Amino acid sequence: MGSGTNIGKVRGHGSAQHGAHHWIVQRVTAVGNLALIAWLIISLLRLPTYEHELLIGWLSSPLVAVPMMLMLVSIFWHLRLGLQVLIEDYVPDHGLKFGIIILLNFFAIGGAALGIFAVAKVAFTGVVA
Amino acid sequence: MHPEIGHAAQKNPAILFACRHVFAKALVRLQRLQPCAGSLIRGQKLVKPTNRPLSPHLGIYKWGPAMLVSILHRATGDALALLGAPILVWWLYSISAGPESYEFFTGIMTTIPGFIVMIGMTFALFEHTYSGLRHFVLDAGAGYELQTNKLWSAAVPVLALLSTAALWFFISSKLIG
Numbered sequence: 001m002g003s004g005t006n007i008g009k010v011r012g013h014g015s016a017q018h019g020a021h022h023w024i025v026q027r028v029t030a031v032g033n034l035a036l037i038a039w040l041i042i043s044l045l046r047l048p049t050y051e052h053e054l055l056i057g058w059l060s061s062p063l064v065a066v067p068m069m070l071m072l073v074s075i076f077w078h079l080r081l082g083l084q085v086l087i088e089d090y091v092p093d094h095g096l097k098f099g100i101i102i103l104l105n106f107f108a109i110g111g112a113a114l115g116i117f118a119v120a121k122v123a124f125t126g127v128v129a
Numbered sequence: 130m131h132p133e134i135g136h137a138a139q140k141n142p143a144i145l146f147a148c149r150h151v152f153a154k155a156l157v158r159l160q161r162l163q164p165c166a167g168s169l170i171r172g173q174k175l176v177k178p179t180n181r182p183l184s185p186h187l188g189i190y191k192w193g194p195a196m197l198v199s200i201l202h203r204a205t206g207d208a209l210a211l212l213g214a215p216i217l218v219w220w221l222y223s224i225s226a227g228p229e230s231y232e233f234f235t236g237i238m239t240t241i242p243g244f245i246v247m248i249g250m251t252f253a254l255f256e257h258t259y260s261g262l263r264h265f266v267l268d269a270g271a272g273y274e275l276q277t278n279k280l281w282s283a284a285v286p287v288l289a290l291l292s293t294a295a296l297w298f299f300i301s302s303k304l305i306g
Contacts, residue, residue: 079210
């Protein structure tokens with residue numbers, strides 16, 4: 001029975017030992033965002049123009065497509081954690097909170113998947129048919 | 130009634146009168162108590178007084194830079210999450226979907242509201258980033274001295290505004306010049 005609270009010991013539950021996980025992952029993804037968004041801004045500013053054809057060539061390079069995909073993962077993971085805290089702070093009803101967090105998961109995973117697929121499509125097909 | 134007060138009240142009618150007065154006031158206070166609809170424990174009525182002081186909230190505090198930067202951190206984070214990230218994905222999607230789709234995207238983003246959103250998102254990004262860097266310092270246990278904390282809290286929005294202006298000055302000079 002770990003060193004949990006008295007009632008936790010009675011119920012046979014101590015601390016889940018996961019308390020810091022959310023906090024740490026938020027920091028890890030923050031560092032990821034910092035590096036990858038800085039890369040994106042610098043990389044975009046170095047482009048001569050923003051014509052579609054030029055962007056296709058730029059995005060199909062592995063050295064652009066891979067950091068772009070990693071950036072999408074980092075951003076959507078980070079925003080999922082941040083919006084979860086927002087929901088937990090302002091939605092007191094447990095059922096509604098549960099439902100909104102499900103929608104948040106759909107939004108975060110769906111958004112990242114759509115972005116990654118778009119990058120992959122450009123990277124693998126190159127020129128637009 | 131406390132036994133000692135009761136004993137004293139028997140000796141001195143003035144004390145008895147004072148005690149009755151206090152009791153009557155307490156009764157009036159009790160009558161003001163009303164059952165509260167939202168109880169913490171299911172099935173139990175929680176009695177909540179109607180005219181007791183509430184815990185302090187936004188309206189009671191004197192505004193300071195630390196408070197501003199904390200609120201801005203959440204507000205800009207939410208704006209980036211709910212508006213910035215979908216625009217980023219829309220941009221990538223439009224590139225992958227072909228030239229017409231990309232032109233539709235750039236057409237909307239280069240209208241006046243489009244520029245307001247893009248410049249707003251740029252400010253939100255810098256504000257959230259610099260504020261996040263401040264959080265890293267605070268996480269390490271540093272920067273809590275009053276003057277230091279005030280200085281960096283005030284510096285974050287100023288630096289974010291300057292960075293936004295510098296970036297958009299660079300972009301406009303590049304696109305026009």
